[in-house]
Amino acid sequence: MVLKEGKVYVPKDEELRAEVIQLRHDVLAAGHGGRWKIVKLVMRNYWWLGVMRDIGRYVEGCDLCQRIKNRPKEPVGKLKLSKVPEKLWIHLIVDFITKLPVVAGKDVILVICDRLSKMTYFVATTEKTLVEGFMRLFRDNM
């Protein structure tokens, strides 16, 4: 075992180095920490030339981290208010309330709301009807 400044030197063996990183990244207690957390954990006891680069590659290549971690995104723009409609029943909001218990053969409520007046229609229907004839349902109830 070779020590450098009190740390174990890990020889140039990719599998061995990957195992050292894996034991500080993938285990439940480590919780798939980010690059700098893993650098800190590994470098408490180990060292090799390019240790930070190898850890960065390992963390960036971790499938689980790529799927579950939030990455900083570009800042989103300012919130824009929707334009207020000038006439009634020109701008509508349409939504469905689904997965309801079946009552009188109906299990979905079609909700149609006018954005200006907030007047709302509720139309009882079924999921099958929605798929087949949403526009017919809309026309017949408006």
Ligand SMILES: [Zn+2]
């Ligand atoms: Zn990970």
